[in-house]
Structures are given as C-alpha cells and as structure tokens.
Amino acid sequence: MRNQIEGSRAIAETVARCRPQVVPAYPITPQTHIVEAVGAMVKDGTLVPCEFITVESEFAALSAAIGASAAGARTYTATASQGLLYMAEALFNAAGLGMPIVMTVANRAIGAPINIWNDQSDAMSQRDCGWIQLYAEDNQAAVGLHVIAFRLAEALSLPVMVCVDGFVLTHAVEPIEVPSTEQVDRFLPGYRPRQVLDPDEPVTIGAMVGPEAFTEVRYLAHHQLNRASGRFAELAADFAAVTGQQTPSTVSTYRTDGARTVVVALGSVTGTVKDTIDEYDVPVGLATLTMYRPFPADEVHRALADVEHVIVLERAFAPGAGGVVSADVRMALAGTAKRISTVVAGLGGRAVTKASLSAMLDDAHGGRLPDLSFLDLRTDIVAREIARLDVDADATDRPIDAARIG
Amino acid sequence: MLEIRIHGRGGQGVVTAAELLSVAAFRDGHEAQAFPSFGSERMGAPVVSYCRIADAPIRLREPVSTPDAVIVVDSTLLHHVDVFSGLVAGGYVLINSTRSVDELGIGDLVDRSDRGRIVTVAATDLARHHVGRPLPNVCLLGAFAAQTDAVTLASIESAVTDRFRGPIADANVAAARAAYDAVSEGQHA
Numbered sequence: 001m002r003n004q005i006e007g008s009r010a011i012a013e014t015v016a017r018c019r020p021q022v023v024p025a026y027p028i029t030p031q032t033h034i035v036e037a038v039g040a041m042v043k044d045g046t047l048v049p050c051e052f053i054t055v056e057s058e059f060a061a062l063s064a065a066i067g068a069s070a071a072g073a074r075t076y077t078a079t080a081s082q083g084l085l086y087m088a089e090a091l092f093n094a095a096g097l098g099m100p101i102v103m104t105v106a107n108r109a110i111g112a113p114i115n116i117w118n119d120q121s122d123a124m125s126q127r128d129c130g131w132i133q134l135y136a137e138d139n140q141a142a143v144g145l146h147v148i149a150f151r152l153a154e155a156l157s158l159p160v161m162v163c164v165d166g167f168v169l170t171h172a173v174e175p176i177e178v179p180s181t182e183q184v185d186r187f188l189p190g191y192r193p194r195q196v197l198d199p200d201e202p203v204t205i206g207a208m209v210g211p212e213a214f215t216e217v218r219y220l221a222h223h224q225l226n227r228a229s230g231r232f233a234e235l236a237a238d239f240a241a242v243t244g245q246q247t248p249s250t251v252s253t254y255r256t257d258g259a260r261t262v263v264v265a266l267g268s269v270t271g272t273v274k275d276t277i278d279e280y281d282v283p284v285g286l287a288t289l290t291m292y293r294p295f296p297a298d299e300v301h302r303a304l305a306d307v308e309h310v311i312v313l314e315r316a317f318a319p320g321a322g323g324v325v326s327a328d329v330r331m332a333l334a335g336t337a338k339r340i341s342t343v344v345a346g347l348g349g350r351a352v353t354k355a356s357l358s359a360m361l362d363d364a365h366g367g368r369l370p371d372l373s374f375l376d377l378r379t380d381i382v383a384r385e386i387a388r389l390d391v392d393a394d395a396t397d398r399p400i401d402a403a404r405i406g
Numbered sequence: 407m408l409e410i411r412i413h414g415r416g417g418q419g420v421v422t423a424a425e426l427l428s429v430a431a432f433r434d435g436h437e438a439q440a441f442p443s444f445g446s447e448r449m450g451a452p453v454v455s456y457c458r459i460a461d462a463p464i465r466l467r468e469p470v471s472t473p474d475a476v477i478v479v480d481s482t483l484l485h486h487v488d489v490f491s492g493l494v495a496g497g498y499v500l501i502n503s504t505r506s507v508d509e510l511g512i513g514d515l516v517d518r519s520d521r522g523r524i525v526t527v528a529a530t531d532l533a534r535h536h537v538g539r540p541l542p543n544v545c546l547l548g549a550f551a552a553q554t555d556a557v558t559l560a561s562i563e564s565a566v567t568d569r570f571r572g573p574i575a576d577a578n579v580a581a582a583r584a585a586y587d588a589v590s591e592g593q594h595a
Contacts, residue, residue: 004428004429004432004433004438006425138465167441167442168441168467171441171442172439172440172441172467173424173425173428173429173438173439173440173441174428174438174439174440174464175432175437175438175463268467269467271464271465271466271467272465272466272467272468274465275465275466351468351469352467352468353468353471354466354468
C-alpha cells in the first residue's frame with residue numbers, strides 16, 4: 001500500500017523489515033532522520049532482536065559495523081558527507097574483509113567550504129573502496145534497493161552503499177510503498193555467514209598479505225565485485241516478482257530509441273531530466289545508472305550504442321580533471337566515435353532546473369556544449385575572481401576567498 | 407499540476423504545513439510531493455517549503471519558482487522577502503494577518519493579480535484561541551482548502567489527526583475548521 005511519507009521514514013521502515021541485528025550509528029545531516037527512526041523502532045520493540053549502538057564518530061560506527069558483521073550479524077548503518085570521509089579507512093577494510101554491511105549514504109557535498117546540501121561528491125570520492133554502489137532515482141527505488149542490497153551483499157560477501165540524494169529524497173514527502181514484512185521475509189532469508197569470529201572456533205580474518213599474493217587478492221576482489229552487475233539483475237527480477245514493485249536495472253533507459261543525444265545521470269536529478277526531455281522538441285534520451293560500482297560498462301555500451309552525443313550530467317566534480325562518471329563512460333565507449341560532454345550540475349545543493357537542462361540541450365544541439373561545462377555557472381563572478389587571482393599570483397599565492405563570492 | 411510555496415519563519419511549522427498539505431492531497435486521491443527549502447533552519451529565520459499536487463506521478467525535483475499559490479505564514483516577511491516571486495497570473499495568495507488585503511501595503515501585487523484570489527485570515531489568533539499556542543500552520547491549511555478547493559477539509563483533518571495525538575489534534579482540527587469557515591464566508595459575502 002502506498003503512503004504519503006518522508007523518504008527517510010520509508011527507508012528506516014524498510015531497513016527495519018530487513019531485520020538488521022546490529023546498527024551502529026552516528027548522526028549527520030541529512031542522514032539523521034533515518035538512524036533516529038531505526039533507533040526508535042529498536043527502542044519500542046518494533047525491531048527486535050537488534051542492538052542499536054550509539055558511537056562517538058563515523059569511524060567508530062563503521063568499525064563497530066565491521067566487528068558486528070565479522071561476528072555474524074546482519075549489520076546496517078548510514079552516513080553522509082564528512083561522515084563518509086571519516087569512515088574512509090574502514091570502508092576499504094569492510095570491502096577487503098568481505099563484510100556484507102549495508103549502508104545508506106544520504107548524499108551531501110563535502111567541504112571546505114562547509115555545505116550541508118546535496119550533491120554526490122561524498123559517495124563518488126569513495127568509488128574505489130571496493131563497495132558496491134547503488135543510486136536511487138526516487139524514494140520508491142530507494143526502498144527497493146535497500147532490500148535488494150542486503151541480499152546482494154550477503155550473496156557476494158561484499159558491502160553495499162545505497163546512495164540517496166540528501167534532502168531532495170531523504171526529506172521529500174511523497175507516495176511510497178514500503179514492502180511489507182511478509183514480502184521482505186519472503187525475499188530476504190536470515191543471514192547465514194560463511195565464517196564468523198567465534199572464540200570457541202577461532203579463525204583469523206584479515207591476515208597480512210605480502211607482495212607474493214597482494215596483487216592476486218586485489219584481482220580476485222575485482223572479479224568478485226564485477227559479479228554484482230549480473231547478480232543485481234537477478235535479484236531485482238526476484239524482488240519484482242515477490243513485491244510487484246518494479247526496480248530499476250543497473251542501467252535504465254528512457255526514450256533512447258531514435259535519440260541521437262542521450263543524457264547519462266545518477267540519482268534524483270533523473271526525474272527532472274525526464275520531465276525536461278518529455279517537453280523538449282527534439283528527441284533526447286536518458287540513461288540512468290542505478291549501479292555505479294562495479295561500473296556496468298557493457299550495459300552502458302549497449303544503452304548508448306546508437307547515440308551520437310552523450311551528455312554526462314555529473315553531481316560531483318574532480319578538481320583538476322573534470323567529470324567523475326564521465327571517465328567511466330569514456331572507457332565504456334572507447335573506440336567509438338561518439339561525442340562525450342561533461343556537464344557538472346547541482347553542486348552543493350544548487351537546484352537543477354528544467355529551464356537550465358533545456359538550455360543545456362539547446363547548446364548541445366547548437367554545437368555549443370564544450371567538453372566540460374558547469375550548469376548555471378555565474379560566469380561574471382568567476383571571471384572577476386580569476387582576474388584577481390591572476391594579478392595576485394605575480395605577488396604571492398593566496399587561497400580563494402569563499403566569503404567574497406556569493 | 408498545482409505548485410504551492412509556503413513562506414514563514416523557523417518554528418512556525420512551515421515544513422510541517424507542506425507535509426500535511428501533501429498528505430491531505432494524497433488522501434484526496436492525488437499525487438503529491440512536499441519538501442523543505444533545505445536551509446539551515448533555525449527559530450525565527452525565514453523558511454520556505456514546497457508542495458506539488460498533480461494527477462500523475464511527480465518526477466520534478468526542482469524548487470517551486472513559479473507557484474500557483476503562495477501561503478505566507480508570517481506577514482512580517484512581506485516586505486523583507488520576495489514571497490510573491492514568480493507567482494503565476496491568477497495565482498492564489500493566502501496571508502496570515504489580522505489586517506485586510508488593502509491594509510497590508512501589497513498594492514503592487516494586488517494590481518497585477520486577481521484580487522479575489524488574495525485572502526487574509528487571522529490564523530495566529532485562531533490558533534491561540536483553539537490550540538492555545540500561536541502556531542498558525544494547520545489553521546492556514548483549513549483556509550487554503552476553502553480558498554482553492556485543491557484539497558478537502560476532511561483530508562486536512564485526517565492528516566492532522568494522524569500526525570498529532572489526542573487533544574492537540576482536536577484543537578488543530580478545530581482551528582482549521584474555523585479558518586475554513588472564515589474564508590468560506592468571506593468568499594461568499
């Protein structure tokens with residue numbers, strides 16, 4: 001049954017129905033509503049048995065999650081932004097140790113300058129930590145992805161991040177169907193770990209590996225992570241059969257048939273892109289990446305096979321390089337003659353509007369879209385500041401003064 | 407699609423108002439979406455929330471920049487924030503004030519708008535009377551239902567009853583009804 005509820009609430013209820021046994025949590029905007037609600041469900045007996053552990057930092061949250069997972073517990077946590085960065089060391093460990101932890105990332109910009117609003121810089125900065133990364137295009141997708149994430153994680157012994165745009169989705173109240181307890185129980189059996197840390201039957205997890213085998217261990221991690229794409233497709237079909245809810249493919253396409261231009265995007269911006277291209281007078285398609293790690297290169301290649309111009313709409317930015325997702329898309333399309341443009345959009349919560357997207361498509365069709373551009377960049381301000389920096393550079397190097405801008 | 411923007415100050419229930427409005431619309435059988443302006447909200451600071459009501463699923467995620475309706479929870483914002491920015495021609499305006507539209511000094515708006523669609527209601531007074539606290543948000547939703555017919559009063563009441571418990575819900579429902587009646591009478595006068 002659909003209910004008009006907040007995204008965070010729907011995610012918390014869904015997670016509770018997945019019966020996590022341990023939830024170590026540390027609050028950070030815009031994720032806090034989720035763990036608050038999970039904590040409340042543990043306290044009032046809705047979610048039992050479950051140990052909700054309030055810890056002193058995000059590093060502790062993920063470290064506790066690794067410990068709980070190693071001891072054989074289904075484990076969940078959530079974070080965002082600086083909190084995810086604070087977890088960075090433990091992120092790699094969780095993946096390397098094969099801990100099937102599920103974590104919601106309520107995507108938010110990273111500082112400095114400090115910014116609490118939505119973009120995807122946080123999760124993108126950790127794309128190489130060995131976790132599976134899934135991105136939700138709306139809250140309905142978010143709830144389904146969380147259920148699938150637990151099964152995917154436990155099937156492959158790998159941790160999964162479910163990335164949900166902070167505020168835009170987490171704080172949106174909209175019609176959402178949270179799968180019922182019966183449906184989740186039918187889809188997601190109890191966690192049966194392959195090995196556990198048990199004092200009565202001691203094993204070592206995470207022993208040191210030297211030069212003679214480290215490359216092979218990494219190679220196998222790559223191999224295992226790459227299995228996630230096919231496995232996700234199977235599980236999504238299974239989930240759809242159990243719940244009647246459609247879940248997105250690793251790469252979903254919209255109006256790509258006959259479109260010479262296709263936008264590639266991740267997350268909630270795809271809704272606004274769909275509305276834009278519905279109203280646009282030239283056929284334009286959309287390819288939505290639900291899975292970003294492992295990168296579904298074959299699916300991307302297929303989805304963009306007949307396209308001339310690919311516009312990668314990036315909700316993150318790699319200073320000194322440009323696009324983040326664009327680099328993966330270029331690899332997937334290597335050897336083809338397609339034009340690929342990177343458009344960085346919606347950094348730090350700047351609204352991505354239909355009007356701006358429509359203007360971007362006008363530029364694309366007029367041959368005016370450069371290889372790298374920034375949607376709605378206030379060119380007067382950056383020109384003024386660049387002029388100042390160039391003059392100053394002769395005297396002394398100074399940092400950019402964020403307070404002068406805005 | 408009907409797009410609504412709500413302006414008020416932190417602590418006045420601006421975000422809750424958008425949420426309750428979306429719940430009411432959903433109960434009326436519509437698709438609806440509510441979200442806050444994502445600022446660093448704090449008591450007293452200007453706050454904005456948004457609500458969209460439609461008959462097809464809502465995919466659009468941008469803030470409401472060309473509202474069909476504006477609700478002003480705190481009339482002290484009228485001359486500090488451009489609350490009517492982007493308001494469509496013939497759009498609805500609902501202002502929480504004890505004054506009449508002509509007394510508010512919003513002649514510019516009145517001149518370029520459909521005068522009959524600009525309404526004031528003394529929501530804070532009604533809230534004080536019924537709820538015992540100056541929290542005008544639910545009261546304004548009752549007024550909005552009367553002004554626009556975009557949602558039914560019954561659905562507003564059911565959203566409020568689900569969100570709040572016992573006497574607080576009852577008091578807010580009474581406030582919403584009073585505002586609904588006040589605006590209905592004004593429109594038929």
